[in-house]
Amino acid sequence: MREEYYINREISWLDFNYRVLEEAYDKTNPLMDRFKFLAITASNLDEFVMVRIAGIMDQIGVGYEKKGLDGKTPRELLAEVNSGTHEMMKRQYNCLNKSLLPEMEQVGISLISAEEMTAEEADFAESYFSEMVYPVLTPQAIDNSRPFPLVKNNRVYLCIQLSDTEAGKKKKKDKNKDDLLMAILEVPGVLPRIIPMPCPETDAEAAEKPRRYIFLEELLKPHVGELFPGYDVKHTGTFRITRNGDLDIDEDEAEDLLIEIEKSIKQRKWGACIRLEIGKGFNKKALKKLADELEIDNSNIFEEKGPLDLTCFMKFQGRPEFAGLREASWKPVPSADFYGRPDIFKVIREKDRLLHHPYQSFDTVVNFVHQAAEDPDVLAIKQTLYRVSGDSPIIAELIKAAENGKQVTVLVELKARFDEANNVVWAKKLERAGCHVIYGLVGLKIHCKMILVVRKESDGIRRYVHLGTGNYNDVTAGLYTDLGMLTAKESYATDVSTLFNVLSGYSHYTLWNKLEVAPSTMRDAFNRMIDREIQNVTMGGKGKIVAKMNALIDDKIVEKLYEASQAGVVIHLIVRGMCSLFPGVPGISDNIEVHSIVGTFLEHSRIYYFYNNGEDEIYMSSADWMQRNLNRRIETLFPIEDEALRQKLFHIVDITWRDTIKTRVMQPNGKYERVDKRGKELLECQSYFCEEAEEAFEAAKRKLTGAKRDEIQ
Numbered sequence: 001m002r003e004e005y006y007i008n009r010e011i012s013w014l015d016f017n018y019r020v021l022e023e024a025y026d027k028t029n030p031l032m033d034r035f036k037f038l039a040i041t042a043s044n045l046d047e048f049v050m051v052r053i054a055g056i057m058d059q060i061g062v063g064y065e066k067k068g069l070d071g072k073t074p075r076e077l078l079a080e081v082n083s084g085t086h087e088m089m090k091r092q093y094n095c096l097n098k099s100l101l102p103e104m105e106q107v108g109i110s111l112i113s114a115e116e117m118t119a120e121e122a123d124f125a126e127s128y129f130s131e132m133v134y135p136v137l138t139p140q141a142i143d144n145s146r147p148f149p150l151v152k153n154n155r156v157y158l159c160i161q162l163s164d165t166e167a168g169k170k171k172k173k174d175k176n177k178d179d180l181l182m183a184i185l186e187v188p189g190v191l192p193r194i195i196p197m198p199c200p201e202t203d204a205e206a207a208e209k210p211r212r213y214i215f216l217e218e219l220l221k222p223h224v225g226e227l228f229p230g231y232d233v234k235h236t237g238t239f240r241i242t243r244n245g246d247l248d249i250d251e252d253e254a255e256d257l258l259i260e261i262e263k264s265i266k267q268r269k270w271g272a273c274i275r276l277e278i279g280k281g282f283n284k285k286a287l288k289k290l291a292d293e294l295e296i297d298n299s300n301i302f303e304e305k306g307p308l309d310l311t312c313f314m315k316f317q318g319r320p321e322f323a324g325l326r327e328a329s330w331k332p333v334p335s336a337d338f339y340g341r342p343d344i345f346k347v348i349r350e351k352d353r354l355l356h357h358p359y360q361s362f363d364t365v366v367n368f369v370h371q372a373a374e375d376p377d378v379l380a381i382k383q384t385l386y387r388v389s390g391d392s393p394i395i396a397e398l399i400k401a402a403e404n405g406k407q408v409t410v411l412v413e414l415k416a417r418f419d420e421a422n423n424v425v426w427a428k429k430l431e432r433a434g435c436h437v438i439y440g441l442v443g444l445k446i447h448c449k450m451i452l453v454v455r456k457e458s459d460g461i462r463r464y465v466h467l468g469t470g471n472y473n474d475v476t477a478g479l480y481t482d483l484g485m486l487t488a489k490e491s492y493a494t495d496v497s498t499l500f501n502v503l504s505g506y507s508h509y510t511l512w513n514k515l516e517v518a519p520s521t522m523r524d525a526f527n528r529m530i531d532r533e534i535q536n537v538t539m540g541g542k543g544k545i546v547a548k549m550n551a552l553i554d555d556k557i558v559e560k561l562y563e564a565s566q567a568g569v570v571i572h573l574i575v576r577g578m579c580s581l582f583p584g585v586p587g588i589s590d591n592i593e594v595h596s597i598v599g600t601f602l603e604h605s606r607i608y609y610f611y612n613n614g615e616d617e618i619y620m621s622s623a624d625w626m627q628r629n630l631n632r633r634i635e636t637l638f639p640i641e642d643e644a645l646r647q648k649l650f651h652i653v654d655i656t657w658r659d660t661i662k663t664r665v666m667q668p669n670g671k672y673e674r675v676d677k678r679g680k681e682l683l684e685c686q687s688y689f690c691e692e693a694e695e696a697f698e699a700a701k702r703k704l705t706g707a708k709r710d711e712i713q
Contacts, residue, residue: 154244589668
């Protein structure tokens with residue numbers, strides 16, 4: 001494939017984050033929702049720096065010079081990515097300073113500096129400092145007797161320059177000599193970053209809804225001198241560093257993967273400094289000292305016109321007094337299929353069931369595991385876990401199941417990036433409860449989403465299965481759009497049971513009834529289905545592919561889609577994030593359209609549709625079209641065969657494709673533009689699905705009420 005037809009994944013990712021940033025600029029969004037999107041872009045960028053930019057720098061560090069699929073060497077790519085990162089951070093602060101903060105002022109909300117405090121606010125700040133802040137502060141001097149201390153990743157610090165007043169009295173200073181001393185002070189993360197100031201007591205309403213706020217580091221600055229008696233504070237600046245966050249684990253040599261992961265988590269805090277952010281007006285000599293100690297060059301230093309770490313606005317925008325400045329939060333409704341029907345196994349036995357999160361509550365999945373844990377007829381539960389919440393109800397139910405004497409097997413993926421520590425804790429708790437815990441596989445991440453429940457029934461053993469597109473995480477299930485299928489069909493259950501055995505034992509099994517499994521068969525399956533569409537068009541028929549995913553960067557899939565487009569196959573792609581192909585290029589991708597949706601919820605579900613000459617096939621999957629998903633992870637692709645469920649999926653894909661409010665359309669040059677709404681129906685798919693789920697739930701309630709009334713009569 002020619003390099004000019006492939007978009008580099010890092011460049012494509014930056015484009016995606018710009019689409020999120022657009023939502024922060026968009027004045028049709030409520031003000032605090034715009035702060036939320038700004039915080040999301042900052043969080044995304046932190047991870048991008050820790051992983052992707054760090055990875056490029058590692059390549060350069062070991063002398064890797066091979067060109068990528070886009071024709072760029074690592075050095076060329078790093079220069080382009082650094083430039084793009086500088087531009088993105090500049091736009092983030094433009095959004096904050098020129099759009100969000102002025103609009104916040106217009107509605108009576110202020111973020112003030114220390115100099116802007118009233119006398120009453122200054123008194124409050126002094127009390128707050130002495131009672132809450134001072135006890136947790138640890139100033140760290142930097143001199144010949146004390147080496148440069150550990151600076152924590154993504155924490156805000158004060159850099160303080162001081163002069164010794166006593167020494168100054170004893171001797172006349174040499175004007176050419178720099179006698180300034182240096183110390184750093186971590187802005188304590190255990191305290192709120194943005195603090196509400198007191199309101200006048202006469203204003204009862206304002207007392208309940210404080211409207212003036214100050215950053216903790218601003219509150220700190222007037223009191224920094226109290227930490228250094230006998231010294232004068234000459235300069236105070238803020239800084240923040242981002243370290244290499246990728247774990248380096250030699251899985252082949254690791255005798256115990258759990259121990260190796262724990263070691264690597266501890267080592268992460270010493271990762272190389274990749275980015276240094278400084279506040280406006282940072283002292284040049286202090287900056288040189290910092291840069292030298294952190295071994296970072298000027299291209300990775302970012303001077304910001306505003307508070308460092310914009311992720312802090314995520315908590316800020318969620319404050320209760322801002323409820324009227326946010327879109328009303330959606331509360332997932334119970335699934336209409338299960339409402340009022342306490343025996344979840346009976347409901348699944350009747351027919352396959354589809355769950356659409358976050359429109360329908362994740363409680364159904366939790367209840368599935370809960371009933372399995374409590375049911376005396378359940379013999380065994382097996383489940384994969386990739387990312388779970390800090391207080392996971394799923395894990396609590398698995399522990400309960402083990403305590404109730406069930407055979408419980410849990411495949412915990414310890415290498416889930418930035419969730420390693422959380423997963424290690426849960427793995428140990430599960431083991432202590434008597435669960436059989438498997439810690440992933442050498443060289444592969446277990447990313448598939450599966451639950452298997454084995455139950456003894458009157459007609460023998462029956463297996464119940466949940467297969468999903470998203471993690472078993474009750475928190476993100478309320479924020480991400482995902483799909484799950486519950487089934488008791490033996491054909492699915494046999495495959496899932498076999499896959500669990502493959503993962504817990506030794507096997508090269510590749511003969512599946514329903515599933516396609518990466519890395520063994522999934523890529524071949526996708527190639528086979530795309531080739532079939534090409535062949536059908538070549539034979540004079542119709543060909544169509546619709547695929548919804550998070551990312552499309554696998555070069556082989558991109559090449560295959562170009563081939564299909566040139567054969568005349570119509571291809572609709574809904575790709576939330578990175579996309580490495582160019583749509584609509586004459587002679588190359590005329591028949592490909594790419595949509596990207598950035599809305600209230602993070603689009604996370606994976607759906608793959610193939611026309612198949614009128615015998616439509618539609619699949620759900622845990623996998624994106626990325627090299628890592630198809631080559632280096634255990635993933636599942638599974639067909640939806642129940643006709644009612646197929647129609648629901650067709651409907652979901654159709655409505656998502658027709659979205660005109662939150663959709664951006666990728667242009668032949670790789671840039672994204674909002675949908676031209678002229679002559680089109682105004683449709684926001686996420687709002688549509690919320691209303692649809694609400695209507696289905698209300699209908700289920702009416703049906704249940706009517707059934708109970710009939711029973712009484």
